[in-house]
Amino acid sequence: MTKVDRRILKTREAINKAFIELLAEKSFDHITINEIAERANINRGTLYLHFTDKYDLMDKAIESNLKTFTGSCVVKKGEQGANDMANSLLPIFEHFEQNYLFYSTMLDNRGNQCFREHLLQVVIKGTNESLGEGINHELNKEITVQYMAAAFVGIVEWWLKNEMPLSPLEMARHMCVLIQKNL
Known part of the structure; x- marks a missing residue:
């Protein structure tokens, strides 16, 4: 893997930061390339x-943040205890806080x-993988995963x-x- 020039990284960071700041101020449709570049x-x-354009910038910002998010979602198999689970969830909430x-x-x-919907699908996939067979067998796994993922995204939104x-x-x-009450 080749090393990316620091100047390129700094430029991309400045562009992403400017874009997100503008997006916090007004709708995507009203943001121009000139405004992003100026900021x-x-x-x-x-x-x-x-x-390529602001749509490419939006797509890559989403992709990058969701990739970083999934990287923070590593739940080790066998982590069953409350402290273990809380420790595996902590980096996720720290990621949301940092971003x-x-x-x-x-x-x-x-x-x-x-x-x-993108975030929900990522959480569904991660929930499905991390639960494995660890749910109550009286419950339908797909329904449980959908419920837990939607609840998680809803709680993150509220927070x-x-x-x-x-x-x-x-x-x-x-x-x-x-989570433990629902398993």
């Missing part, structure tokens, strides 16, 4: 070296209308919309209790 303190041509502006904007109406009134650790502990 990122680069010229328009430089932005086009990295992204608050992105997720709060994307889950708001100013973001991509399909983002919530972000209310400007994170609880710490990531408190959120992880609450989620742990809720």
Whole structure:
């Protein structure tokens, strides 16, 4: 794997930061490439070296954040105890906290209308994989996974919309209790 030049990384970070800040201020449809470039303190041509258009920028921002999110979702097999589960959920909530502006904007109406569904599908996949056969056998696994994933996304939405009134650790502990009651 080749190493990416730091200048390229810094430019991409500046573009993404500018884009998310603008998205927090107004709807996607009203954001222009010129505004993004100006906010990122680069010229328009430089932005086009990295992204085809603002739709490509949006897609890559979503892809990048969801990839980082899934990387924080590593739940080790065999982690059954409350502390183990809370410890595995903590990095997830820390990820949301560190990327608050992105997720709060994307889950708001100013973001991509399909983002919530993208996030939900990622959580469904992860929930399905992490639960394995660890659910109550009297329950239908697919229904349980759908329920838990939708509840998780709903709780994350609430937490972000209310400007994170609880710490990531408190959120992880609450989620742990809720998950264990449903297994």
